[in-house]
Amino acid sequence: MSHESISAxxxxxPFDPRALADALATSDGRExxxxxxxxxxxxxxxxxxxxxxxxxxxxxxxxxxxxxxxIAGLALGGGYFAGHRVGEKTAVESIDxxxxxxxxxxxxxxxxxxxxxxxxxR
Amino acid sequence: MADxxxxxxxxxxxxxxxxxxxxxxxxxxxxxxxxxxxxxTRTPVPATNDGELRAWLFSIARxxxxxxxxxQQRAPEHAAPESRSASQDVVVEVNQALAALPAVDRDVxxxxxxxxxxxxxIASACSLTPDAVRSRIHRARLQLRASLxxxxxxxxxxxxxxxxxxxx
Numbered sequence: 157m158s159h160e161s162i163s164a165x166x167x168x169x170p171f172d173p174r175a176l177a178d179a180l181a182t183s184d185g186r187e188x189x190x191x192x193x194x195x196x197x198x199x200x201x202x203x204x205x206x207x208x209x210x211x212x213x214x215x216x217x218x219x220x221x222x223x224x225x226x227i228a229g230l231a232l233g234g235g236y237f238a239g240h241r242v243g244e245k246t247a248v249e250s251i252d253x254x255x256x257x258x259x260x261x262x263x264x265x266x267x268x269x270x271x272x273x274x275x276x277x278r
Numbered sequence: 279m280a281d282x283x284x285x286x287x288x289x290x291x292x293x294x295x296x297x298x299x300x301x302x303x304x305x306x307x308x309x310x311x312x313x314x315x316x317x318x319t320r321t322p323v324p325a326t327n328d329g330e331l332r333a334w335l336f337s338i339a340r341x342x343x344x345x346x347x348x349x350q351q352r353a354p355e356h357a358a359p360e361s362r363s364a365s366q367d368v369v370v371e372v373n374q375a376l377a378a379l380p381a382v383d384r385d386v387x388x389x390x391x392x393x394x395x396x397x398x399x400i401a402s403a404c405s406l407t408p409d410a411v412r413s414r415i416h417r418a419r420l421q422l423r424a425s426l427x428x429x430x431x432x433x434x435x436x437x438x439x440x441x442x443x444x445x446x
Binding site for chain 1: 299368369372390391392396397412413415416419422423426429430431433434438440441442
């Protein structure tokens with residue numbers, strides 16, 4: 157006897173009452189009924205089964221990559237644009253004002269600061 | 279035509295529970311649940327009754343789970359052994375027992391037992407007849423009864439109540 161009627165019964169599906177009565181008339185059938193209900197408890201008991209409440213239907217994984225690529229593109233573009241602007245500003249400043257001195261040479265009046273040619277030197 | 283997101287939100291817990299057991303890994307199940315959502319948003323939702331919509335959703339989930347299994351067979355992941363609690367041991371034991379089932383038997387069993395689909399809905403999702411679904415579910419139960427005898431015996435030592443995995 158296949159006892160399929162027991163499975164149909166616990167699944168709330170249509171079943172043949174005569175077949176179920178016959179199945180439950182045997183100790184094997186009764187044991188099977190209890191085992192299948194216990195099996196349902198065993199399969200249902202899973203700590204990892206509940207989806208977190210905050211878990212919304214999120215964007216697919218490729219969308220995260222697309223967002224990261226967009227941010228990287230904006231950062232590169234922004235860096236280029238900022239650098240370009242600074243370069244322009246520096247160029248304008250170089251026209252309006254002389255460059256800052258990098259070395260100061262003091263000239264003392266009366267002192268010949270130019271190199272002189274000593275005798276014997278050609 | 280049903281709203282795809284509303285349809286998904288209504289069934290996402292069932293889909294996730296089914297996928298959790300089908301692939302045996304919670305994080306993968308979350309990803310695949312999202313993939314179901316992506317597929318649903320890209321495909322015209324068939325204008326039909328609720329039962330056939332459920333079957334349609336689960337056929338998408340089933341195909342994604344099968345694709346995942348195929349990828350796993352090509353490049354199996356080697357999970358590092360880790361310490362587990364007794365309840366986690368049972369989870370692993372259940373997952374191993376499910377993995378030992380023929381793929382179709384496992385799917386029909388999970389769609390019934392975890393997702394609560396009717397035999398007709400499962401038949402539609404898996405391209406089977408309702409009678410074939412009935413036989414496969416019962417066969418899967420008998421195999422699981424044998425392979426999970428220890429946790430079943432432990433559970434029988436406690437008071438039981440009928441769990442209705444309603445498909446209404």
